[in-house]
Amino acid sequence: MASATDILPRRNLGPGEQWGRQVEVIVRDEQRAADIDRQDIDGLGRAHASTLDDIARASARLKDALQAIPYPVVASDGSEDFTVSTGWTEVARVSLTAPPGKTLLNVIAFGRAFGRGLVETEVEVTTEEGMFVWPFPLGTVSDEWGDRPEGFHHGIDFAVAEGSNIRATADGTVSISQVWQGSTSNNQDGLGHYVRINHGTPPGGGPELWTGYAHMQSAPPVSAPQGVIQNETIGQVGSTGFSTGPHLHYETWEDGVRVNPREFMDRWEYTSSTTTETIIESADTHLSRLVIGGMTSREFRSTAGVHSPVWGVGMNTSSVIVSLQIRSQTTGIYGSHVDNAATLTVLGSFS
Incomplete structure (x- = not known):
């Protein structure tokens, strides 16, 4: 003063x-x-x-x-x-x-x-929800979940070039890393080289979630119980197992039950939005x-x-x-x- x-x-x-x-x-x-x-x-x-x-x-x-x-x-x-x-x-x-x-x-x-x-x-505020991203663009989907002549199809197929990197769709822990032995005598063998990942439960609570990746080109580069992060390469697209051409067969589970990947993603897909607040x-x-x-x-x-x-x-x-x-x-x-x-x-x- x-x-x-x-x-x-x-x-x-x-x-x-x-x-x-x-x-x-x-x-x-x-x-x-x-x-x-x-x-x-x-x-x-x-x-x-x-x-x-x-x-x-x-x-x-x-x-x-x-x-x-x-x-x-x-x-x-x-x-x-x-x-x-x-x-x-x-x-x-x-x-x-x-x-x-x-x-x-x-x-x-x-x-x-x-x-x-x-x-x-003015600050930018980013809001994030969900956990999962699609393994490939939806424009490459060649077959949907559901009935077909050879039996029920428990996943979605992505027709992409052979050798394309397959990436984990969310953080998790490898629960199965299957090396195909050349047989298609059962459903598991029919998946070819195959990886399944346990993603745990969502942050806000909910069922335990898994994803599966089938028909890989060669033995998976990841093994159980290895941790992986979203978008980490876990294999390449191939045509091993019961397959008529190179593609990724993508499966999703909730509490051990296979569910339609589209419905799965409706519930758990990762989204991010940015708004400006004063x-x-x-x-x-x-x-x-x-x-x-x-x-x-x-x-x-x-x-x-x-x-x-x-x-x-x-x-x-x-x-x-x-x-x-x-x-x-x-x-x-x-x-x-x-x-x-x-x-x-x-x-x-x-x-």
Whole structure:
């Protein structure tokens, strides 16, 4: 907090030196009161109406004290709500005029404002669901799950080039790594070189899940109980076992029961979506200043959302316009949804 002497240097006060010295004492006391008010507002998070009452009472204290000085004084004040954007923005304005035939000698302004600066930041938020990806594009499907002349087909076939890498469709642990011995005498042998992976249960709970990959070109490069990650190569497309040409026969299980891979993927397919959200946070540091008759005070720093700039200057005019202005030191705004209020009290000595 600046000293009263910094705020009201005597060399700028002009006539009325005694009035100026007494003002310094009053301002110093008012600054202490402002500190107490600031703590109250921060600690209790007061609503808008209460905040406006606080700053009005603070202005009244200063005005009453100054008017008690035995020197002719005129006073004017005003208060209002405000919304502040980036840059210096006027939040209160007062016009002070000396009595007819009189001249303003000294002017002191006391601003009081409450408003939290806000910073708007756009962030990308990614939402992920499910576990599994398809082993190959659905456009390469050559045979679906279901009945066919040679028997029920417990999977989906992907007709892709021989030697194409087969990748695990989700993280898991290899439970079967079958090396084909050249026989097709039973269903298991008919799968040729074959890998089955146990993927456990979904993160949110559910059945235990498995996937199977059949008719590989050669002995699988993975073995049980090896862990694998999604998209890791677990073999190449071939035509071993009961097969009429190169393809991947893809199977899926839930709790040990084979299910249609399309229905399986309806429940467990991995999806990712990205949206842009606006995060609004309270800015830490803000500035305020007073403009008296076109002369601008130094900048007063506030870190609590409460501004209490006080400034006095020597004048030689019949009237003056005084303005209270606020600016955020960060890239951001003062949002209209924050309880903002301001008041400005201006007093002047005249002769």
